[in-house]
Amino acid sequence: MIATRRGIAYTDETLHDRDTAGVLWTRYGVAQGHGEPLYGSVHPLRQRRAMRRGICQMCAGPPDHDEAGALWLLDDGRDSRYDWPEGEVTTHPPVCLPCARRAVLACPHLRAGHVAVRVRHFSADGVYGTLFRLRGGRLEAGEDTVVRYGDPAIEWLLAGQQTATLIGCTVVDLAESEGARAS
Numbered sequence: 364m365i366a367t368r369r370g371i372a373y374t375d376e377t378l379h380d381r382d383t384a385g386v387l388w389t390r391y392g393v394a395q396g397h398g399e400p401l402y403g404s405v406h407p408l409r410q411r412r413a414m415r416r417g418i419c420q421m422c423a424g425p426p427d428h429d430e431a432g433a434l435w436l437l438d439d440g441r442d443s444r445y446d447w448p449e450g451e452v453t454t455h456p457p458v459c460l461p462c463a464r465r466a467v468l469a470c471p472h473l474r475a476g477h478v479a480v481r482v483r484h485f486s487a488d489g490v491y492g493t494l495f496r497l498r499g500g501r502l503e504a505g506e507d508t509v510v511r512y513g514d515p516a517i518e519w520l521l522a523g524q525q526t527a528t529l530i531g532c533t534v535v536d537l538a539e540s541e542g543a544r545a546s
């Protein structure tokens with residue numbers, strides 16, 4: 364990777380290395396090391412597509428929907444602020460009910476560390492990745508962070524995952540969703 368006048372670039376960059384907003388993405392096959400994927404290792408292209416389209420990240424089908432919105436499984440942030448998860452920025456795309464059930468069964472800690480949320484609106488408005496900076500003329504990796512589209516800092520970010528901002532959120536009980544569907 365090199366630094367240009369505007370930001371970071373690959374020396375042998377192709378059209379596929381940037382998204383439609385011009386953000387540089389981690390190449391597949393490269394060790395990720397960004398964040399903790401919710402369901403084992405998530406392919407970055409799959410994660411990105413699921414987030415942009417608002418589809419289930421595991422089966423690529425439509426997410427579960429009811430009158431309160433689409434189903435998302437989020438890292439539990441209820442202790443972080445009183446209005447969580449309203450306005451939350453997440454890297455985990457929505458899920459359908461069978462995949463949510465499968466994920467929770469396959470991964471017991473999911474039940475403890477994650478919360479089912481109904482979301483009315485989302486905007487795939489940023490990326491999560493590693494911020495680079497120039498120090499003494501050399502490019503060096505800085506912190507892993509979220510940068511929104513439109514922020515000039517995004518030119519210095521190597522994106523690993525698409526993020527979305529969630530609006531109109533309601534915390535729900537996944538077991539109740541399952542029960543409602545079964546009856």
Ligand SMILES: [Zn+2]
Nearest residue numbers: 419422459462
């Ligand atoms: Zn699914």
